[in-house]
Amino acid sequence: MRAKKSSDLISPTGLIKLMTHAMMGAALGLVFGLALVLFNPAVANLLSHGGSQATIVFVLTLVATFAIGATLTGVVFILEENKQS
Structure with missing residues (x-):
C-alpha cells in the first residue's frame, strides 16, 4: 500500500x-x-472626471480580480501536477 503524501499546497x-x-x-x-485607459478614451474620460477615488477603485478592482x-x-x-507525479 502506498503512503499518502501531503499536498504540495x-x-x-x-x-x-x-x-x-x-x-x-x-x-x-x-x-x-493601463492598456484599457490608453486605448479606450471613454475609460480615461470617466477616470479623469471621477477623481482620485475612482482611479483607486478602478485599479484595486482590476488587480484583485486578476x-x-x-x-x-x-x-x-499545482493539484494537477501532484496527480501526475
Whole structure:
C-alpha cells in the first residue's frame, strides 16, 4: 500500500508558488488597466472626471480580480501536477 503524501499546497514551496501566481495576476491586472485607459478614451474620460477615488477603485478592482483568478488557476495547476507525479 502506498503512503499518502501531503499536498504540495500546504508546504512552503506550495505557498511560494501560490504567491507567485497571485503576483503575476496582480501585474497582469495592472497592465490590463493601463492598456484599457490608453486605448479606450471613454475609460480615461470617466477616470479623469471621477477623481482620485475612482482611479483607486478602478485599479484595486482590476488587480484583485486578476490576482484571485491567477491564484485559483495556480491551485488547479499545482493539484494537477501532484496527480501526475
